[in-house]
Amino acid sequence: MLKLAAVLIALTCLATPVSADDEHLSVFVSVPPQKTFVERIGGNHVEVTALLQPESNPHTYEPTPRFVEALAAADLFMPIGMPFEAALMNRLRAANPTMAIVDARKGLSLRPLDKHVHEAAMDARGHQDHEDHAADDEHHDTDENALDPHVWTSPPLVATMATTIRDELTRLDPDHAADYAANLDVFVAELHALDAAIRADLAPLAGSAFMVYHPAWGYFAETYGLIQIPIEHEGKSPGPRTLSALIDRARAAGIQVILVEPQFSPRAAEQVARAIGGRVATVDPLTPDYIANLRQVAHTIAAAARP
Structure with a gap:
């Protein structure tokens, strides 16, 4: 479970504090929408922190050592393919080799990033x-075959992600499996309604x-x-x-x-x-x-x- 003292110290500078209740699962995700998804499935059994805050630029973001320390004390990390994650993984595995790390894109069909009319x-x-x-010279080290990490912009893909979240929370905390299953059903029904509304708008x-x-x-x-x-x-x-x-x-x-x-x-x-x-x-x-x-x-x- 949580190394509570280290987490509380490390997260003093973050927008989302870890609960003082060590019965909660501590879950880290990469982006704020993921935080919403895990909270919808986990309810009051989880405390969730997003690495990237809404105002942060994903191209330039780099978690601080204090943030990495807090992350290393968590029960679960669900990366989603953001650029900053690659450098973070080695540090994280060195700090906590037994930590559960599950790709949030598990089971999804991924696509490359769209390019401009180069x-x-x-x-x-x-x-x-x-x-x-010349405008592009400073970016030669960019991966031209990079996959698009923004899977959460598709509600049907989020429904699949939500099932993965349910499965992982249940694996870590089987005592609350019924709650996670019920929360998933409610959330997926809302995602289906959202999908139907968007299709009607954009058809x-x-x-x-x-x-x-x-x-x-x-x-x-x-x-x-x-x-x-x-x-x-x-x-x-x-x-x-x-x-x-x-x-x-x-x-x-x-x-x-x-x-x-x-x-x-x-x-x-x-x-x-x-x-x-x-x-x-x-x-x-x-x-x-x-x-x-x-x-x-x-x-x-x-x-x-x-x-």
């Missing part, structure tokens, strides 16, 4: 213009595109038959030719709203919006209020497509 910015010889190339838009700054909505787009067009890709800001190609593509697709996240600068998105006579709208995939947030994202996309 290819459209190539000249006839297949070379980027100098300014576009008329099947096959159409929406533009985002950061490619966080790929699973959402795939689930609901849409096409996500990102401006940024793997931390890369577009150079002039790529930006021009994005503007042309937005015009051709009739895009009027560009979705931006509060964790990133909206400057490039605002440039595109001005060029197409559109606007930017802020949506946050890291918001803990998952169901209300997904409904709002669907409404924003649907409203932008109406004449």
Whole structure:
């Protein structure tokens, strides 16, 4: 169980404290929506901490040593494929070799991150213009084959994740198995209702595109038959030719709203919006209020497509 004193000391700087009740399971997750999912299944039998806070930039986030110490004392960690997790794993396994680590994406079909229209910015010889190339130089170490970690933007995938959460909590705490099973049933019913509502909103838009700054909505787009067009890709800001190609593509697709996240600068998105006579709208995939947030994202996309 918990090394309670170490956890309480290490978490004094965090938004989510560990309970003084050592009967609770201590669960760490990577992003705030996951925290919501585990709390919905675990109820008052769990204390959950998200590593990445809603205001944090996932490209630059790195947990502090104090945070790693707290994580190493937990009962369960459920990573989800965020960039910061790879460096964390070795430290975590060294600190607590027996800790339960379960990939939250277990059983899910994963997709690559969507790329911006890099290819459209190539000249006839297949070379980027100098300014576009220079804009990307500092990111050469980025994995071009990176998988998209934002699986939680698809309610059907979250339903599968919720079952994994139920199974792991039951394995660690079989005395409360009935509670975990009942909570799962309620949560999955809400996810099904959310999925049905989003499908009703977006069905008329099947096959159409929406533009985002950061490619966080790929699973959402795939689930609901849409096409996500990102401006940024793997931390890369577009150079002039790529930006021009994005503007042309937005015009051709009739895009009027560009979705931006509060964790990133909206400057490039605002440039595109001005060029197409559109606007930017802020949506946050890291918001803990998952169901209300997904409904709002669907409404924003649907409203932008109406004449």
